[in-house]
Amino acid sequence: MARLSNSENVAKIQANASAESLRTSIISEIHKAQDHITNLIQSEPSKATYAQAVKNNVRGHITTCPDPDAARRLQITVKSSNIPSDRPLHIADPFGIALAFNKAIAETVEAKDSNIISPITARSARRLKSGDFTIVLHSQNDVDTIRNNSKEWLPRLAPGAWTSIPKFDVVINGVPTSFDPSSETDVRKIEENNTEIILPYSISRARWMRHPKANFGSIIAEFRDSQSANQAIDNGLSLDHSLLSAHKLTENLTQCYKCQQYGHIAKYCKNSECCALCAGNHATKSCPSTDYHSQFCCTNCSGNHSSFDRSGPARSAEREKIDSRPANSDPHFSPYLGSTTWSEGRCD
Ligand SMILES: [Zn+2]
Numbered sequence: 001m002a003r004l005s006n007s008e009n010v011a012k013i014q015a016n017a018s019a020e021s022l023r024t025s026i027i028s029e030i031h032k033a034q035d036h037i038t039n040l041i042q043s044e045p046s047k048a049t050y051a052q053a054v055k056n057n058v059r060g061h062i063t064t065c066p067d068p069d070a071a072r073r074l075q076i077t078v079k080s081s082n083i084p085s086d087r088p089l090h091i092a093d094p095f096g097i098a099l100a101f102n103k104a105i106a107e108t109v110e111a112k113d114s115n116i117i118s119p120i121t122a123r124s125a126r127r128l129k130s131g132d133f134t135i136v137l138h139s140q141n142d143v144d145t146i147r148n149n150s151k152e153w154l155p156r157l158a159p160g161a162w163t164s165i166p167k168f169d170v171v172i173n174g175v176p177t178s179f180d181p182s183s184e185t186d187v188r189k190i191e192e193n194n195t196e197i198i199l200p201y202s203i204s205r206a207r208w209m210r211h212p213k214a215n216f217g218s219i220i221a222e223f224r225d226s227q228s229a230n231q232a233i234d235n236g237l238s239l240d241h242s243l244l245s246a247h248k249l250t251e252n253l254t255q256c257y258k259c260q261q262y263g264h265i266a267k268y269c270k271n272s273e274c275c276a277l278c279a280g281n282h283a284t285k286s287c288p289s290t291d292y293h294s295q296f297c298c299t300n301c302s303g304n305h306s307s308f309d310r311s312g313p314a315r316s317a318e319r320e321k322i323d324s325r326p327a328n329s330d331p332h333f334s335p336y337l338g339s340t341t342w343s344e345g346r347c348d
């Protein structure tokens, strides 16, 4: 080890001492907050249902996280671009961010009718180059509680803060119509029937892809982790002794019904109206054409078919373009890039 000069030694000791005293004061602050919250919870009968109570209390005391993948699964990202620039969060170091998060959660727990009933603390925090930051929590249950109740704590953290929720959408085919995707019991049954390949609570929710007309249909299951989703895709899933096939939900082709072009929907369309039948500049429903078939003109390829026609070359090219995107061409999910949705923290 390199020898340090006396003055360097002194400076180092002083720096260590001040870092240590800062650390001690932060830890004592966290402990105080935790004690306060614990007292608060004990003094009040639990608002939780039995299932919630089990979910919230069976939380392991993980203090180290040697598996970086696990750390990323337990991570939430807070988007800061809409946070007013005079907020201290913009200059806070990781400690400050973790403290602000713990404080926001503590306030949420104290609030009346909160769904967050026990204190959740940050294991670590990190600021990203973008100015956004990530917070790593202690368990999957914590992550779920934090994600599902973001509208409660985000405004307390900072007005304008957003959080990202990665999910991994898997289509499961051949599901009998007796299955109810909105039922927690039915969704848990998928996990119970497939314990060897997917984690408990790996599916956050499910829905019919389109309402089934026959005895069987396809459901979209939102997985919380990419590993379980990929296992389901590779092995299929058992349900009541039937093996169901599963695949990644890929991006749909979107076509605007106002201008007929691809890649956006009418709600966000800035183009002028274009008829899907004759390509004239009027709404499709007010097309004056009397002989559609001879006057068909596709907006996208000028062929003699309507703009909705699935066989047109422009549509096939668009389909190929979408399918060749890495996110769609790979049958598996890459670990942390699911179909991300953003949930907004309201400031009211
Ligand atoms: Zn459009």
Ligand SMILES: [Zn+2]
Pocket (backbone or CB within 6 Å): 275, 276, 277, 278, 279, 280, 282, 283, 284, 286, 287, 288, 289
């Ligand atoms: Zn027309």
Ligand SMILES: [Zn+2]
Pocket (backbone or CB within 6 Å): 298, 299, 300, 301, 302, 303, 305, 306, 307, 312, 313, 314, 315
């Ligand atoms: Zn066409």
